[in-house]
Ligand SMILES: [Zn+2]
């Protein structure tokens with residue numbers, strides 16, 4: 001699919017089900033407004049860093065009075081309309097709203113839980129939404145939760161997550177790095193190890209492949225250069241996908257007054273853009289910055305930083321965006 005068609009889909013699909021959504025479009029399901037009804041698709045369910053926007057305690061943030069400036073924690077949804085199945089990447093503290101949005105976009109059915117959840121790591125914005133599957137809330141049965149070895153062990157051996165396992169609310173599905181699993185005939189998912197603070201678990205990114213397009217999802221990484229040192233170059237990974245949702249926690253050093261941010265374990269947007277400065281326009285257009293901290297000026301659509309990103313040929317993920325696979 002060419003870039004212009006893809007952009008059209010993004011707009012047409014957007015804002016189906018989110019209130020206070022960043023995109024404006026008429027309500028309707030993918031079959032009515034998007035690609036052919038049986039085309040698998042990705043849906044952006046949240047774009048903020050773990051703490052969301054506004055963050056707890058940031059009482060001066062304008063989002064408290066301007067709902068359109070609120071952002072949910074980073075998550076992607078995945079749907080195969082041919083089978084009716086729907087998956088989530090990450091279980092965030094905003095799980096309730098995100099699962100409602102994905103399930104509504106995917107179409108009505110009896111089952112009210114995801115067909116699977118893929119976790120990247122054990123930081124709060126990435127897995128704590130699992131609590132809504134427990135008996136205090138949904139009381140789910142056997143929701144497959146795909147996790148690497150340490151992540152799975154963390155859930156099995158630490159309350160309250162261990163209760164989800166012992167009560168059978170979730171069913172842990174072990175993943176191995178670089179080992180592809182086939183979700184349906186047309187969708188494959190591969191975890192890729194990435195360097196990031198490994199306090200409670202290893203950390204992975206995901207490569208998601210559909211029948212015609214593939215997507216990289218790397219919401220948290222310490223630096224592209226550490227990934228280089230481990231043998232994986234961002235440029236090589238980009239060459240092999242059609243879209244890449246990449247860690248954009250901070251825009252640039254100086255974003256947090258009074259702090260030396262040079263040692264912060266995230267690639268600044270400015271650094272990622274500089275690193276890819278000589279890349280082709282097509283490569284730059286694959287990038288969708290995601291996982292933005294509440295301090296990141298690029299969260300604001302009209303900000304000079306956001307305009308600089310777009311003028312340089314890159315993109316920022318927007319909640320409600322949909323992309324066919
Ligand atoms: Zn995070």
Ligand SMILES: [Zn+2]
Pocket residue numbers: 121123196220
């Ligand atoms: Zn993290």
